[in-house]
Amino acid sequence: MIIALFFSSCNLKKVEKLHGVPNLKKKSENIVLLTTNTNDIISEFGLPSTKGTFDNDLWIYIERKITSSELKTFGRRKLIINNVLLLEFNTKGILVKKEFLSIEDMNKLEINKSTTNVNNTKNSFISTFLTSIRQKINDPLRMKKIK
Numbered sequence: 001m002i003i004a005l006f007f008s009s010c011n012l013k014k015v016e017k018l019h020g021v022p023n024l025k026k027k028s029e030n031i032v033l034l035t036t037n038t039n040d041i042i043s044e045f046g047l048p049s050t051k052g053t054f055d056n057d058l059w060i061y062i063e064r065k066i067t068s069s070e071l072k073t074f075g076r077r078k079l080i081i082n083n084v085l086l087l088e089f090n091t092k093g094i095l096v097k098k099e100f101l102s103i104e105d106m107n108k109l110e111i112n113k114s115t116t117n118v119n120n121t122k123n124s125f126i127s128t129f130l131t132s133i134r135q136k137i138n139d140p141l142r143m144k145k146i147k
Contacts, residue, residue, distance in 0.1 A: 016067045016080070021045050024063035024083045028100050031087075038093040048087075061085040082106065 021027065027044055045061055052058030065081040081103065088097035 016065055019064040019066075020049055020062035021085075022063065024061060024085055025100065025102075028085050028098065031095065031098055033095055033098060036095045038089060041087060041095070045085075057089045057091070059087045059089070061087070079103070 024045075030044065031041070041059065048059035049062040050060045052060070061084070063081055063083040063085075064079070066077050067080055068077045083103070084101045084106070086097075086099040086101070087095060090096050
């Protein structure tokens with residue numbers, strides 16, 4: 001009885017979750033450089049998933065499809081599609097650059113291992129306040145000489 005209930009609730013079909021714009025590659029093929037404008041893009045794709053952090057003329061569209069619920073993998077998720085479309089516009093809103101990245105393209109990217117050191121000599125108010133409290137606790141009468 002319990003086994004029948006367990007198997008009746010199991011679904012053998014794959015469950016696919018889509019995030020972003022469906023059929024991004026097919027839709028991106030309809031875009032023509034130097035003729036398509038921002039209004040055409042919005043009517044075709046909708047509003048962008050995100051805009052460039054430093055430049056609002058860069059629009060980013062994402063298509064991501066994840067599947068789960070295979071009985072042999074115990075419902076582990078697997079990434080099927082991970083596409084990114086980068087669109088760059090000029091000041092008049094005309095498309096000047098288009099770049100489509102698939103999951104294979106992103107796997108080829110190399111990540112830079114170098115780090116950047118931050119030299120922040122300016123102390124915050126809290127840091128200065130806590131340092132002065134620590135000094136007063138350690139030497140309440142200010143008898144120790146500062147070296």
